[in-house]
Amino acid sequence: MPWSRISGSVSTPKVDVAIDMGNPFLNLTVDGFLKIGTVAATRAAAEDAYHILNKGNVSRRNFEDMLKKMCREGVYWGTIAGLYVGAEYGVERIRGTRDWKNAMIGGAVTGALVSAAGNNKKDRIVIDAITGAAVATAAEFINYLT
Amino acid sequence: MPWSRISGSVSTPKVDVAIDMGNPFLNLTVDGFLKIGTVAATRAAAEDAYHILNKGNVSRRNFEDMLKKMCREGVYWGTIAGLYVGAEYGVERIRGTRDWKNAMIGGAVTGALVSAAGNNKKDRIVIDAITGAAVATAAEFINYLT
Numbered sequence: 001m002p003w004s005r006i007s008g009s010v011s012t013p014k015v016d017v018a019i020d021m022g023n024p025f026l027n028l029t030v031d032g033f034l035k036i037g038t039v040a041a042t043r044a045a046a047e048d049a050y051h052i053l054n055k056g057n058v059s060r061r062n063f064e065d066m067l068k069k070m071c072r073e074g075v076y077w078g079t080i081a082g083l084y085v086g087a088e089y090g091v092e093r094i095r096g097t098r099d100w101k102n103a104m105i106g107g108a109v110t111g112a113l114v115s116a117a118g119n120n121k122k123d124r125i126v127i128d129a130i131t132g133a134a135v136a137t138a139a140e141f142i143n144y145l146t
Numbered sequence: 147m148p149w150s151r152i153s154g155s156v157s158t159p160k161v162d163v164a165i166d167m168g169n170p171f172l173n174l175t176v177d178g179f180l181k182i183g184t185v186a187a188t189r190a191a192a193e194d195a196y197h198i199l200n201k202g203n204v205s206r207r208n209f210e211d212m213l214k215k216m217c218r219e220g221v222y223w224g225t226i227a228g229l230y231v232g233a234e235y236g237v238e239r240i241r242g243t244r245d246w247k248n249a250m251i252g253g254a255v256t257g258a259l260v261s262a263a264g265n266n267k268k269d270r271i272v273i274d275a276i277t278g279a280a281v282a283t284a285a286e287f288i289n290y291l292t
Contacts, residue, residue: 028291035287043280050272081284085291126196134189138227139285141181145174145231 025089032085037078041070084110084136100140107136171235178231183224187216230256230282246286253282 048066052058088106092098111132115125194212198204234252238244257278261271 032288032291035291036284039280039284039287043276046276046280047273050269050276054269077284081288085288123196123200127193130189130192130196134185134192138182138185138223139288141185142178142227142231142285143289145178145181 025086028089029082029086033078033082036081037074040077041074044070044073080110080114083113084132087113088136100137100144103136103140104133108133110136171232174235175228175232179224179228182227183220186223187220190216190219226256226260229259230278233259234282246283246290249282249286250279254279256282 045066048062048069052062052066084106087109088102091102091105091109095102108129109132112125112129114132115128120128191212194208194215198208198212230252233255234248237248237251237255241248254275255278258271258275260278261274266274
């Protein structure tokens, strides 16, 4: 069961979201979507908050734009994370082992899918697949270290 | 002691590089540099190899450019990874706990440092720190899932 625990602010309240889709593959995908979607939405909010504080005036319009941007970025990055987690899980089931090559293949599949969905040309899709593989492998390596 | 294990190609030969700097902080940093530097150099090589294959002709010049790019990208991303791993380790020592907030703070510190080193303005540095924090947090969350 995916447990998305999100805590922030000074008193760190905790929000636990648990959704059981009755299937490990779907659970992982939904969990990835929720977690990374939250991170992306928070990043968008932090960036906008900094810009608004810098300008010094807060208008209703600013706030509405910020909420829209949070939703858009959250859904976009959440979808990519869901795709990646699903792809890595699938690769793990097919290969039968857990190592950094799963992350690499999952990253390549995700990069190619996201790029293809964005109506890119063949060349761009291959380069995005290579980049996806590199980013996923790097994230996997960094995590073994820390 | 950092063990950088890099395996690739069809017969997956293994290259183990072990450098002991006699200090856990330096060990982690060097290990991050080597591992992520290798990933970045491989990505650059794969991208260039695809472009060269696409054009159909391989010249000595192409190959030299590729090697130069591999070194440049490897050193650049390796340095960022070393900074990040060092920052996360430092944050862990200061806070005394291991959780995703270490990754977030480490990512923010790294983003700000890399941005400041690139002669960016104050605004850009803050945005890069936010982005660094978001990327590190996302990588940490993704790894807990898979």
